[in-house]
Amino acid sequence: MAESTEIRRPMRWHIAVFLAPAVLVYTAVMIVPLFGTLQLSLFSAEGQTRVFAGLDNFRTLFFDPRWAASFWNALWNNTWFFIIHMLVQNPIGVVLAALLSSPRLHFSAFYRTAIFIPTILSFVIVGFAWKLILSPLWGVAPNLLDLVGLKSLFTPWLGKEEYALTTLGLISVWQFVGIPMMLIYAALLSIPDEVIEAAECDGITGMAQFWKIKLPLILPSIGIISILTFVGNFNAFDLIYSAQGALAGPNFSTDILGTFLYRTFFGFQLQIGDPYMGSTIASMMFFIILAGVCLYLFAVQTRLRRYQF
């Protein structure tokens, strides 16, 4: 013990100076409000005063007929939104990345740049652009379907309860397919040539090579993409808000947790904003995302075998 105090250096202030700005801003603007929101969800307003309500808000959210229907509706819609991304966005991303990474493909930089363009656009642009294109007033979508003789299939997808959410999910897939594409592409590029050559020596080429050699090697990247998609989807708001408004029409069929939180917190039309119920919904989103991240970190990531080259 005596030795360790002897070699102990004087207080190194520069470490604190280097860390302080980032830690202060991050703590004050992100961590404290995050816990503040969790805390607020345990209170409710009685007249002008704030009273401790325990878990009453959560009980209201789950069981009170005025809230429960909207909450479960938003949660289910959000889950469906996530399922669409997992089933459509990530497979398309993998296919595009696999094609892009094929050796000596011409114009691959062009394809990469072009396919990534929707990802950099804001939700407002994407939401409105697709709203216009799918609008029955403007003939773009029906005209295009007419070219392939499928005009009869056209309906105002965004205006029909049964199609609206799926349509928005696919629009979001259109926008974000660039991210899985890029990450998988990077993972595929990092597979060393020796591994591929060894596979070729053993006569494994083409599709078999992809399924047996490359896919197992990029599984960790697919895991990361899945969790990023999960966090992004359960935090989504902008696209629905720009395309369908805060009421997430038609008849709340596109309502997800983000829009539900916004309406509850700020109020809309006849409903008055309620910061306490808003915090409760935000807390539920927090727990859902936390559960997803923990599941990923402890159950998925530890089982995926990582290969070091």
Next chain:
Amino acid sequence: MSTATSSLPRTIAAHAVLLAYTAIALFPVVVIVVNSFKSRNAIFRSPLSPPTTETFDLIGYTTVLRQGDFFLYFQNSFIVTVMSLFLVLLFGAMASFALSEYRFRGNSLMGLYLALGIMIPIRLGTVAILQLMVASGLVNTLTALILVYTAQGLPLAVFILSEFMKQVSDDLKNAGRIDGLSEYRIFFRLVLPLVRPAMATVAVFTMIPIWNDLWFPLILAPSEATKTVTLGAQLFIGQYVTNWNAVLAALSLAILPVLILYLIFSRQLIRGITSGAVK
């Protein structure tokens, strides 16, 4: 490499699929931009044809520039994005230098603490953030947005930059120390210039979500004087729904700056992703 993997039919098929998807990715953007230059009748009569001399019309753009205060919105977005970017890069680089350079008690705990924000979105704290901004009188100021975006960008910046800081050679830093440079000078003079490529990558990753964000401008700074382009375009389009020329022009105006920035930085961005920094 052997030639077994690239036969001609396979290459053609790959190009066909990629071209088809490129068309899907670009089609909506092209339709919007092309139609924004056409007269109202032409927009509806033949939405898929490019503007001709008869149908060329800039009425949409003149409406947008006359009605919406887009220059102000651009200026606001620009100030918010540049200031947040500057703070994220400066604070992020300082913190990641401390984490990667010095051994001290709580080092890895601090790294974990700062990395929390990569997975937990800052949006979930909105209720309390709004209360904080109301209490400190920052509602409807650009400062509120800059603070929020700085906090939002820091976790990923620290995470990526730490990886790169670790690669800077120790010999160089120790040589600096022997020459009597202070730790601050070592950081600003020796280390920062060496991690500039990583900073550029972080800059692109940080910039795009800030420029495109709708949630915080809507909640923290919706006043006329502090609207960002994204919020301004959203409200403008909401008001002018029936004026298709104006809506298409507003959308094109919102697309262009991001598109230009992206085309300038795309190589940096793609190199950043593919270098494995975000794995």
